[in-house]
Amino acid sequence: MKRHKDLLLHGNEACAMGALAAGMRLFAGYPITPSTEIAEFLSVELPKVGGTFIQMEDEISSMGAIIGASLAGVKSMTATSGPGFSLMQENLGFAAMAEIPCVLVNVMRGGPSTGMPTRPSQGDVMQSRWGTHGAHPIIVLSPQSVLECYTLTIHAFNLAEKYRSPVIMLMDGIVGHMWENVQLPEKIEVIDRPEPSVPPDWYNPYDNLPGGEIVPLVPFGEGYRYHVTGMVHDKSGYPTLIHEEVEQCLDKLIYKIKNNLHDIIRIEEYMLEDADICIVAHGSVARSAREAVNIARNEGLKVGLLRPITLWPFPRFHLENISKKVKLFVVPEMNYGQVYGEVLKSCPKRAVRVTRVDGELVTPAQIMEKIEGAAL
Amino acid sequence: MKRHKDLLLHGNEACAMGALAAGMRLFAGYPITPSTEIAEFLSVELPKVGGTFIQMEDEISSMGAIIGASLAGVKSMTATSGPGFSLMQENLGFAAMAEIPCVLVNVMRGGPSTGMPTRPSQGDVMQSRWGTHGAHPIIVLSPQSVLECYTLTIHAFNLAEKYRSPVIMLMDGIVGHMWENVQLPEKIEVIDRPEPSVPPDWYNPYDNLPGGEIVPLVPFGEGYRYHVTGMVHDKSGYPTLIHEEVEQCLDKLIYKIKNNLHDIIRIEEYMLEDADICIVAHGSVARSAREAVNIARNEGLKVGLLRPITLWPFPRFHLENISKKVKLFVVPEMNYGQVYGEVLKSCPKRAVRVTRVDGELVTPAQIMEKIEGAAL
Amino acid sequence: MKQKNDDPIHIFSRWCKKCGICIAICPKNVLESGTAGYPYAARPKDCIMCGLCDIHCPDYAITVKKNSDIKEAEHEET
Amino acid sequence: MKQKNDDPIHIFSRWCKKCGICIAICPKNVLESGTAGYPYAARPKDCIMCGLCDIHCPDYAITVKKNSDIKEAEHEET
Amino acid sequence: MIHTSETMYKYLRPDKKFPHVWCAGCGIGIVMGALVRAIERTGFTKDEIVLVSGIGCSGRMSTYLDFNTLHTTHGRALSFATGIKLANPELNIIVVMGDGDATAIGGNHLIHTCRRNIDLTALIINNNIYGMTGGQYSPTTPMECKASTAQYGTIEKPFDICKLVEACGASFVARSTTYHAKMLDAMLSRAIDKKGFSVVEALSQCPVQYGRRNKKGSAVDMMMWYKDNSLSNPAFKKIPPGEVGEQFPVGILVDLDEPDYLERYSQIVKKAGGDRL
Amino acid sequence: MIHTSETMYKYLRPDKKFPHVWCAGCGIGIVMGALVRAIERTGFTKDEIVLVSGIGCSGRMSTYLDFNTLHTTHGRALSFATGIKLANPELNIIVVMGDGDATAIGGNHLIHTCRRNIDLTALIINNNIYGMTGGQYSPTTPMECKASTAQYGTIEKPFDICKLVEACGASFVARSTTYHAKMLDAMLSRAIDKKGFSVVEALSQCPVQYGRRNKKGSAVDMMMWYKDNSLSNPAFKKIPPGEVGEQFPVGILVDLDEPDYLERYSQIVKKAGGDRL
Amino acid sequence: MTQHHLCLSGSGGQGLILGGALLAHAAVRDGKNVTMTSSYGPEARGGASRSNLIISDNPIDYPIPEKMDIVLAMNQESCNKFVPELKDDGILIVDSTLVIHHPPIKHYSIPFTKLATKAGVVIIANVIALGSIIALTDIVRPVSLKEALKERMRADLLPINEKALKIGLREGTKLKKNIDEYYTY
Amino acid sequence: MTQHHLCLSGSGGQGLILGGALLAHAAVRDGKNVTMTSSYGPEARGGASRSNLIISDNPIDYPIPEKMDIVLAMNQESCNKFVPELKDDGILIVDSTLVIHHPPIKHYSIPFTKLATKAGVVIIANVIALGSIIALTDIVRPVSLKEALKERMRADLLPINEKALKIGLREGTKLKKNIDEYYTY
Ligand SMILES: Cc1ncc(C[n+]2csc(CCOP(=O)(O)OP(=O)(O)O)c2C)c(N)n1
Numbered sequence A, B: 001m002k003r004h005k006d007l008l009l010h011g012n013e014a015c016a017m018g019a020l021a022a023g024m025r026l027f028a029g030y031p032i033t034p035s036t037e038i039a040e041f042l043s044v045e046l047p048k049v050g051g052t053f054i055q056m057e058d059e060i061s062s063m064g065a066i067i068g069a070s071l072a073g074v075k076s077m078t079a080t081s082g083p084g085f086s087l088m089q090e091n092l093g094f095a096a097m098a099e100i101p102c103v104l105v106n107v108m109r110g111g112p113s114t115g116m117p118t119r120p121s122q123g124d125v126m127q128s129r130w131g132t133h134g135a136h137p138i139i140v141l142s143p144q145s146v147l148e149c150y151t152l153t154i155h156a157f158n159l160a161e162k163y164r165s166p167v168i169m170l171m172d173g174i175v176g177h178m179w180e181n182v183q184l185p186e187k188i189e190v191i192d193r194p195e196p197s198v199p200p201d202w203y204n205p206y207d208n209l210p211g212g213e214i215v216p217l218v219p220f221g222e223g224y225r226y227h228v229t230g231m232v233h234d235k236s237g238y239p240t241l242i243h244e245e246v247e248q249c250l251d252k253l254i255y256k257i258k259n260n261l262h263d264i265i266r267i268e269e270y271m272l273e274d275a276d277i278c279i280v281a282h283g284s285v286a287r288s289a290r291e292a293v294n295i296a297r298n299e300g301l302k303v304g305l306l307r308p309i310t311l312w313p314f315p316r317f318h319l320e321n322i323s324k325k326v327k328l329f330v331v332p333e334m335n336y337g338q339v340y341g342e343v344l345k346s347c348p349k350r351a352v353r354v355t356r357v358d359g360e361l362v363t364p365a366q367i368m369e370k371i372e373g374a375a376l
Numbered sequence C, D: 001m002k003q004k005n006d007d008p009i010h011i012f013s014r015w016c017k018k019c020g021i022c023i024a025i026c027p028k029n030v031l032e033s034g035t036a037g038y039p040y041a042a043r044p045k046d047c048i049m050c051g052l053c054d055i056h057c058p059d060y061a062i063t064v065k066k067n068s069d070i071k072e073a074e075h076e077e078t
Numbered sequence E, F: 001m002i003h004t005s006e007t008m009y010k011y012l013r014p015d016k017k018f019p020h021v022w023c024a025g026c027g028i029g030i031v032m033g034a035l036v037r038a039i040e041r042t043g044f045t046k047d048e049i050v051l052v053s054g055i056g057c058s059g060r061m062s063t064y065l066d067f068n069t070l071h072t073t074h075g076r077a078l079s080f081a082t083g084i085k086l087a088n089p090e091l092n093i094i095v096v097m098g099d100g101d102a103t104a105i106g107g108n109h110l111i112h113t114c115r116r117n118i119d120l121t122a123l124i125i126n127n128n129i130y131g132m133t134g135g136q137y138s139p140t141t142p143m144e145c146k147a148s149t150a151q152y153g154t155i156e157k158p159f160d161i162c163k164l165v166e167a168c169g170a171s172f173v174a175r176s177t178t179y180h181a182k183m184l185d186a187m188l189s190r191a192i193d194k195k196g197f198s199v200v201e202a203l204s205q206c207p208v209q210y211g212r213r214n215k216k217g218s219a220v221d222m223m224m225w226y227k228d229n230s231l232s233n234p235a236f237k238k239i240p241p242g243e244v245g246e247q248f249p250v251g252i253l254v255d256l257d258e259p260d261y262l263e264r265y266s267q268i269v270k271k272a273g274g275d276r277l
Numbered sequence G, H: 001m002t003q004h005h006l007c008l009s010g011s012g013g014q015g016l017i018l019g020g021a022l023l024a025h026a027a028v029r030d031g032k033n034v035t036m037t038s039s040y041g042p043e044a045r046g047g048a049s050r051s052n053l054i055i056s057d058n059p060i061d062y063p064i065p066e067k068m069d070i071v072l073a074m075n076q077e078s079c080n081k082f083v084p085e086l087k088d089d090g091i092l093i094v095d096s097t098l099v100i101h102h103p104p105i106k107h108y109s110i111p112f113t114k115l116a117t118k119a120g121v122v123i124i125a126n127v128i129a130l131g132s133i134i135a136l137t138d139i140v141r142p143v144s145l146k147e148a149l150k151e152r153m154r155a156d157l158l159p160i161n162e163k164a165l166k167i168g169l170r171e172g173t174k175l176k177k178n179i180d181e182y183y184t185y
């Protein structure tokens, strides 16, 4: 490894660079610690590539603006933290319902409420899944390093376009605010919005295509006039209350994710082959966990790590497979146990949690304590 | 039963009447279907009792205003539906963090997004728990009838005052918009804010008292000057980043609920003594479920019903107890399976769901289908 | 409610909601309310083709035109 | 930076952030910046007790008063 | 003369949604007619027009017209529209909002869009009430009116929408009414052609939720009230204050020449050495 | 003369939070001094005062003063304050907000509080920037200024806060600066005594996030700039438009006599036959 | 039979929700259990607005009637739409003023709207219909509906509505007696 | 030893975050793995702002240094606060201009601020300190730090910072050689 070719990047900066690499050309946001560097970086860089940076009056309008931009055919993004994420929930639900690709970065800080703005947390894991009313499926990614802030942001845009869905980059405050050496990949895959395969008159933006194929979203202004609404709609986009159409509209949101779990879900396994104990951890906590695995292995304990990179949809089936082999799950988090709740759904009797909410990263020692406690 | 003494009430009206009976004297809200009748009713009735009705510019300010009113010593409430509930999440988190009693009514309509404004749903169950950033514990009640719209609203205010917490009345659109005969209880229990037990200089509004006793919230203006913030705070209310104080502040939010589960959680059991199959249902769906139980019993099937009246904290321990006796849980809901997810945490292998999202109530027949399918 | 084919006023009653605006707005008192409440041209000869009923009908249920009308209009406006 | 007890100007340097506003705002040029950057009354005799430094100090680190001052002030203001 | 109904048939979406959802006599249909005439006059093709609307009776307009249409969340139409415009400056964007949509929940977006001078056309249909949700008072309901949440009469000073947006910096501000339907389409075509943020307030009767409760008579009576109380702006300005009563000015109230946001942004791109698509 | 520092010691909370969090030379401390002098002058006891603040550097003020204090969510201070006032009209409520807090995310609450004329005193500390989050431009940052999100200069017309609230119906509007600290306390005590919604805009230097980036010099230089560019309102009005440049008026700009919301609401209670506590 | 399932339907302005509430109220006065749900919002403005009632001697669990014992259709659209919900032996009652195409099933036709117009105001057609339903089905006692009117109606509107009730009762009774005259297939 | 844990601390305006980034950047140029976290926000305005670094030959998992090999304290408050994080054999380096009370442990004192003022501007004290750290510990190569300066500094500020680096290196080297002169307990 020629590390001296590496760049030294800040997590937020890497995320913004990833967005640019993915072709994001409109950013709308409202400053909030600890996400602000993303906006600051892009306010400088977007004009250089002819893109648009706009600082909106609040988070609600930021979310609205990126949906609008995406409808006009431009990849768009916003970035925020907890309080702003709460405010974006209504429009986030709109994006999900109307199937508008876009990326929302939430750099998590200590909550609830104003909480601890400068302290990291993983407190918004459940909110990222359930924060809007009348829940909808969503894709949420969790990077563990500055490099992943870059690569997963690109991935987020790809998933957004591929599945016509908002995608959330859920970064904990450590990953977002860390500096780290990274070697940017030389080749990246960028998925752009596909061309429609039918002429305007045949176009139904919300059609249920056979085999679950997803209808390409044609940008406004290209001759495919159609209607977009947050109401339950039929295949052409008009509001409907007809039972079958309602079900089709809502089921499709579920199935476009569910039918593609293999493509959407990314996980990392570390030393799990022969493990008795499986740590489940994501984001910066996964780094503590990996260190804990190493320590444990040194002590002769058979410990491994499952790292959900895709947090939602949650890799339940991976977990269930692993649960057939391991005796215990240890779930360390910078919250009171949110991923832990998901683990419970697979293995209620064999999971313990390690929680930390004081604004510091869970340490390997804390994890080891639980492991050693269990191993006895 | 002398039913002809009954009143014929609309669910929303009963909720508003319950609030008045509980001593609510300030309502701030923003109209939204299907909750608006609550505001309309109170705009007429509150002035009659010298209370305040104000229609705010949006849901964010409505939630802000009721928190302010409560701090000034007046029981306060707002009512909304999905889109408004999403907008209230940030300030709801503030109320939880600053421990301000207040009641928020969400009459659920079909979602996500604008969805189906005039169609009922139970789509906000998980949002009511996890909708704000940096999750916090919360109390959520679900009435099944117009009578309960009245009685549980009173209960909601009592819990709010007792536990210094926002309480959510999560009504599905059926219960909220149904007319039904009700016999209002002649005597009701109303818990008012207790007087402080210490003089001003000794008062710490966020103290951790021995035995988990909750410090009374003294209204602004009564000589107990203190600071209220949404930031993580020490016992006197000032922002802090000291690890132990942070933990105390956040842990207390959890423990004041957790230590009082027996008092907070209400459930109803129906024909569960000898049941093989337990239906878990709340709100109007519980009525379908009760009818299904009756049908099933007629067919000789041993089916019973567990109805969580308190949705959050979820009655997990009741469920676990029942799970020792029954073979299967059937969870019908007007969503894709939110309570179902909670049931999974106790009994992942023995739960099935009945979902309905087209804006109609789950029918007893739908539930029976699952029961009969399982019974074979 | 019958309309002769050469009447300039065409009423599409499937869309009409019987609000009465056209009747009230007509400066020449051409329209009247029929028995089921639908407007009809009681005095079509008086029509001066001002189009006020047309542009004020909230439901686009009333059209004022002669055959040659549309082309003229385009000329006039552009 | 020493202050005589009869100086009307009292500087509480623990709170002072050395912004220099008091020095600039004094119409009589009474204050000066000391070696560590803290202001001190270089010409206390010139002080006319206008209090401008006092009300413009963002950190409440400077007080202008004589012994009898507070009572007089109260009289003046109410 | 553009024939509304004839013209309408060119622009209405060809499906079974007619007659539309609006109540008998509701002014929104008249406003929609004026909008279509205005667009027809500007000569833009359907593909070049984007119609963004909020939520409310007025907001339903986007469903009916054969443009690129977007029915947003309540109050947020201008935010979505801002995103569209910045992403594709070629598109002509018309934003239809109710008074509640634009000035209650959406008030902040309105004032900031004015300030930024984003090149959009806002059509605010002011019926003095929340129509869709059943007649609650809005920020434009006059004092002492009845509403479903103001059975004893309203006690809040209403906004003068035109004054508000003027104070916030809108480039073009005009007001018309459903009675002045022709003037309305003239104002709208001016507004659409205008570079910069334009606001057209269309006073529109809601006979059902506002009129009935406030004994304003039929839809026709309400339109006649508009006729009787409106004045041209110069005439209005001559009325001594104190004698204004219920009268209000119609016509163009503001028409400024200022660079719009995108023009200024292109300077930024230049400074940064970038190339704007 | 009220001695600020002496007076401050009576009102500052007796704990170890001093010196306060604001940067050296930051004007917020001067404004806080003026506020305390104003309150001292009104004669209200500490218990009768409620200080509500938003989030930002300015918002931190509520932590320091020994009143009933409430540090709300960003932009929402006026909503919380409205609830307090309506629940207990006896309390005197002062709402401290930054310019971003009050006019960006909180803009809607500001304009509606004006419209309703709720009897609150809003103190808007305008430092032309988002201080707390590190110097992003705010709705009051002048054109072509630099900010951490506007390295190429801002392109949005700033709000004139006083004009905005005047247009929305505030009862009392005044402006002062940290240079005019004495005038500021006079304005504030007038505002607190005023029945109805009062807004006092305090121009306040942020030498760190705004000044440094825009080469405005030291805190002292920035205050001198206030001195040099401010005029009394009558004097300001005499300047021919076009020659205004950077000058701005200070002093009382609006002072109306109108019933406030609660006065009107008590009429409602009477109509309903109720009894107001 | 202890449970009656009813549907009152018509167009938005015809007062079917108030009608349902009156009927429900009367049923409560009779000591019955009642649930009523109804359509609302902009959908209810158009041609097919409805109230659904269950009136029962026993507590009501599932609150939505599924197969109707009685359907009242006050206009054509709702007649078309809701007739399929009728039980095989259910009773269809139509406003013959506005329902022109009779569905090919047993039904009672009464010109409620015409009767209302004749009585002075069209808006009381709903109460006339209630009167007829009661007369035809005995679902609630007339005196209870009268009480309901008293308790729910604005005082100035009470007399005309009481008159409407009377007309409805009379027409219903007539029909019940002269079944051949009205009862059509 | 493959991992170095460092803490650069001082007050808000002293440029410790930039300092950390420069050091990290230099380490990357040396082919090392680096993580750096730092305090920010209003808390970092006051007396105790910090950057924490790990510099390592191997990939870094847990990214937060726990026990420090090196603590740089540029003012008294941070000295008091962060010394407890030092390893038993860790190296404390203090700015003797501003750190008056020496903690009772081994440490190097260098008057960074005074040196900076003498060199022309106080703000280069951070880079002087970096120079000395490098000279004392060999944690990164001086040439790499020079590169880092070039890549991260605005061109007009480069010369003065290069000068600062030189001063720092010189002072550090002096100290290393004349250990008795500076090395105090
Ligand atoms: C966040 C949110 N709050 C409330 C509503 C409910 N709602 C729908 S339309 C509307 C107001 C309609 O009034 P207006 O904007 O004046 O339009 P109109 O219907 O009168 O044309 C309201 C409050 C909503 N859909 N979303």
Ligand SMILES: Cc1ncc(C[n+]2csc(CCOP(=O)(O)OP(=O)(O)O)c2C)c(N)n1
Pocket: A030, A031, A032, A033, A059, A083, A084, A087, F055, F056, F057, F058, F059, F073, F074, F097, F098, F099, F100, F101, F102, F125, F127, F129, F130, F131, F132, F133, F138
């Ligand atoms: C909902 C939300 N969005 C954003 C923030 C982040 N934030 C905190 S203070 C602030 C702005 C501060 O600027 P201003 O209100 O002008 O006050 P100042 O700090 O300049 O006094 C922002 C954007 C937040 N706390 N909450």
Ligand code: SF4
Pocket: C011, C015, C016, C017, C018, C019, C020, C021, C022, C023, C039, C056, C057, C058, C059, C060, C061, C062, E025
């Ligand atoms: S204006 Fe239109 S809807 Fe109204 S009556 Fe005339 S034709 Fe019918």
Ligand code: SF4
Pocket: D011, D015, D016, D017, D018, D019, D020, D021, D022, D023, D039, D056, D057, D058, D059, D060, D061, D062, F025
């Ligand atoms: S104004 Fe205050 S803080 Fe500034 S130098 Fe003078 S005493 Fe110190």
Ligand code: SF4
Pocket: E021, E022, E023, E025, E026, E027, E028, E057, E058, E127, E131, E132, E205, E206, E207, E208, E209, E210
């Ligand atoms: S409620 Fe009012 S605004 Fe809405 S459609 Fe009916 S008349 Fe028009």
Ligand code: SF4
Pocket: F021, F022, F023, F025, F026, F027, F028, F057, F058, F127, F131, F132, F205, F206, F207, F208, F209, F210
């Ligand atoms: S950042 Fe600006 S506003 Fe905030 S404390 Fe510092 S100088 Fe004051």
